[in-house]
Amino acid sequence: MIDTIRSLGRWGLSSFERLGRGHLFLIRIVAGIPELFLRFSLVVHQLFSVGVLSVFLILISGLFVGMVLGLQGYNTLVDFGAEESLGVLVSLSLVRELGPVVSALLFAGRAGSALTAEIGLMKSTEQLSGMEMMAVDPIRRVIAPRFLAGLISMPLLAALFSAVGIFGGFLVGHGLLGVDDGAFWSQMQVKTDWYDDVLNGIIKSIVFGFVVTWIALFEGYDATPTSEGVGRATTRTVVHSAFAILGLDFVLTALMFGEE
Amino acid sequence: MMQSKSTEITVGMFVAAGIAALFILAMKVSNLAEFNDEAGYQVTAEFENVGGLKVRSPVTMAGVRVGRVANIVLNSESYNAKVTINVYGDFDTIPTDTAASIYTAGLLGEQYIGLEAGAEEEFLQNGDVIDLTQPALVLEQVIGQFLFSKAEGDDE
Amino acid sequence: MPLIKIRDLHFYRGDRAIFEGVNIDIYRGKITAIMGPSGTGKTTLLRLIGGQLRPDKGTIEVDGQNVHKLSRTELYELRKRMGMLFQSGALLTDISVFDNVAFPLREHTNLSESMIRDLVLMKLQAVGLRAARDLMPAELSGGMARRIALARAITLDPMMVLYDEPFTGQDPISMGTLVNLIHRMNAAMGLTSIVVSHDVTETAEIADVIYLLSEGRVIEKGSPVQLKRSSSQWVQQFMQGLPDGPVPFHYPGTSLAEDLFEQETS
Numbered sequence: 001m002i003d004t005i006r007s008l009g010r011w012g013l014s015s016f017e018r019l020g021r022g023h024l025f026l027i028r029i030v031a032g033i034p035e036l037f038l039r040f041s042l043v044v045h046q047l048f049s050v051g052v053l054s055v056f057l058i059l060i061s062g063l064f065v066g067m068v069l070g071l072q073g074y075n076t077l078v079d080f081g082a083e084e085s086l087g088v089l090v091s092l093s094l095v096r097e098l099g100p101v102v103s104a105l106l107f108a109g110r111a112g113s114a115l116t117a118e119i120g121l122m123k124s125t126e127q128l129s130g131m132e133m134m135a136v137d138p139i140r141r142v143i144a145p146r147f148l149a150g151l152i153s154m155p156l157l158a159a160l161f162s163a164v165g166i167f168g169g170f171l172v173g174h175g176l177l178g179v180d181d182g183a184f185w186s187q188m189q190v191k192t193d194w195y196d197d198v199l200n201g202i203i204k205s206i207v208f209g210f211v212v213t214w215i216a217l218f219e220g221y222d223a224t225p226t227s228e229g230v231g232r233a234t235t236r237t238v239v240h241s242a243f244a245i246l247g248l249d250f251v252l253t254a255l256m257f258g259e260e
Numbered sequence: 261m262m263q264s265k266s267t268e269i270t271v272g273m274f275v276a277a278g279i280a281a282l283f284i285l286a287m288k289v290s291n292l293a294e295f296n297d298e299a300g301y302q303v304t305a306e307f308e309n310v311g312g313l314k315v316r317s318p319v320t321m322a323g324v325r326v327g328r329v330a331n332i333v334l335n336s337e338s339y340n341a342k343v344t345i346n347v348y349g350d351f352d353t354i355p356t357d358t359a360a361s362i363y364t365a366g367l368l369g370e371q372y373i374g375l376e377a378g379a380e381e382e383f384l385q386n387g388d389v390i391d392l393t394q395p396a397l398v399l400e401q402v403i404g405q406f407l408f409s410k411a412e413g414d415d416e
Numbered sequence: 417m418p419l420i421k422i423r424d425l426h427f428y429r430g431d432r433a434i435f436e437g438v439n440i441d442i443y444r445g446k447i448t449a450i451m452g453p454s455g456t457g458k459t460t461l462l463r464l465i466g467g468q469l470r471p472d473k474g475t476i477e478v479d480g481q482n483v484h485k486l487s488r489t490e491l492y493e494l495r496k497r498m499g500m501l502f503q504s505g506a507l508l509t510d511i512s513v514f515d516n517v518a519f520p521l522r523e524h525t526n527l528s529e530s531m532i533r534d535l536v537l538m539k540l541q542a543v544g545l546r547a548a549r550d551l552m553p554a555e556l557s558g559g560m561a562r563r564i565a566l567a568r569a570i571t572l573d574p575m576m577v578l579y580d581e582p583f584t585g586q587d588p589i590s591m592g593t594l595v596n597l598i599h600r601m602n603a604a605m606g607l608t609s610i611v612v613s614h615d616v617t618e619t620a621e622i623a624d625v626i627y628l629l630s631e632g633r634v635i636e637k638g639s640p641v642q643l644k645r646s647s648s649q650w651v652q653q654f655m656q657g658l659p660d661g662p663v664p665f666h667y668p669g670t671s672l673a674e675d676l677f678e679q680e681t682s
């Protein structure tokens with residue numbers, strides 16, 4: 001009994017310690033961001049591996065999610081005779097929720113785990129240590145560009161996801177199920193508000209990008225420098241990111257879309 | 261670190277595609293395009309009951325969208341709802357004796373303001389008031405009226 | 417005046433004492449070897465000198481500056497004057513050999529690309545791998561990787577180079593090449609070299625002074641010749657690589673007869 005309490009206490013203390021380390025880590029990253037604008041080529045390189053290489057996954061997933069929304073949405077709306085509102089349903093679902101959240105989850109799985117593995121490997125092959133001995137701060141040189149790249153990529157990917165998804169919904173709704181294309185787009189345009197819906201979704205995806213990239217980089221930096229240590233760190237990235245995304249989504253949605 | 265040309269090009273394309281997607285969402289999907297018509301003028305109207313009318317609800321005339329509801333406040337002297345309407349700049353020939361009524365679009369639909377043109381030759385300007393208004397239909401009142409008239413009818 | 421003065425160094429990892437009162441002097445222009453059995457914390461010593469670890473007690477002075485009292489900027493300035501050769505080479509795996517050697521120049525100087533190119537080629541020439549400049553680290557053998565790492569360590573013309581187990585796991589030819597390089601560089605560039613190793617033969621060939629560490633203390637110090645003539649049995653066992661002596665062959669426990677006897681009676 002006492003042992004369980006002790007180990008619980010130990011776990012609690014080490015969690016707080018980790019949390020503290022993670023925040024100190026973040027502060028060092030943010031401090032290193034301004035100088036990146038002078039050496040933007042570092043960020044460009046990371047934008048490629050983090051952003052460009054995720055585009056294919058995002059586009060395909062977005063397309064399928066949009067198409068399924070079209071199908072399911074039609075099935076539900078047709079009972080109320082409201083199938084002309086399919087455009088509204090698809091666009092609001094994507095722009096407000098599915099776009100930011102699903103693309104963030106996919107990003108965490110693809111780019112996040114890759115970042116963790118990369119940094120973890122650099123740590124275990126002493127590359128980070130070597131850089132320190134060469135008087136180069138690895139956080140400014142290696143971590144900060146990746147962080148900025150993640151932060152920039154996430155909203156772009158979310159926008160791509162939503163745009164492609166709406167197109168997918170249109171393909172299914174109009175092409176397959178015969179919803180009137182005029183009604184589809186015109187109702188959508190009326191009911192989708194730029195500020196309340198689209199911009200809020202973008203804000204969400206920026207927050208997700210911040211948190212997911214931070215988690216991915218920290219797990220890699222803090223990983224035990226063995227092969228199983230890196231493996232565990234990668235898993236932790238995906239799991240913690242998922243919790244963070246879904247939890248933050250609830251908080252942000254309540255803030256943004258709650259009743260005034 | 262040497263930057264290969266192809267890396268830079270693809271990153272540029274990625275960012276451009278993302279911005280294009282945002283642009284599409286702005287123009288084709290959302291109502292941002294309407295905001296360009298905001299160069300218009302404002303008029304007010306008082307209603308006994310606005311029902312479910314909301315800010316940004318549409319204002320139409322003969323079914324054509326001529327503006328939006330900008331603001332709804334309670335007039336603490338007359339105890340009516342004072343509604344401020346943004347009328348788009350293109351529609352500057354609305355007679356001063358136009359009537360404003362609150363209708364419901366479809367069965368489940370949202371509420372909107374419909375304008376019926378009057379006969380005056382003077383037109384509404386910025387800051388004018390629409391005097392003729394008809395409140396929203398409140399379901400309980402309608403049922404109450406119906407039952408009342410039915411009861412009266414039975415008496416005869 | 418020694419370049420590096422280590423006084424009364426104490427360092428603990430958990431409960432284990434890695435160093436308990438170690439005093440070492442490292443003189444300019446000389447090759448000083450730190451040797452001892454595996455696990456005596458030789459790599460830890462290099463990290464302490466480089467400021468990556470803090471001692472629990474004692475001081476380390478490099479060129480008159482107390483390493484652990486420096487601010488981050490000052491420490492980085494000091495590190496620019498130190499070159500370190502890691503055991504694995506620690507090359508950056510995502511860039512080419514050329515870019516690896518150019519890395520310190522690109523990070524710390526504003527030299528033009530053509531100047532950087534000349535410098536990098538010269539450093540690679542010094543280690544004999546100029547023609548390998550476009551390879552990626554993954555394509556290098558272990559010995560070649562270490563030589564590239566050496567070229568990188570001397571790119572900024574440091575005042576000293578720290579070698580972490582440079583001979584471990586090398587084939588005879590690579591070993592010979594490295595020994596030769598370390599010796600020549602030290603002489604040609606007036607460097608101060610600190611070699612951490614447990615390869616007695618190779619180290620003894622080039623070292624000017626050897627410090628023998630064990631169990632957190634300096635057991636003996638002197639030139640290779642002096643150590644070979646040492647009266648300490650332990651030093652003799654280490655220097656000659658004898659299987660049995662003060663460090664026993666058998667893990668301590670009961671005798672063989674006792675163990676066998678116990679088996680029969682149970």
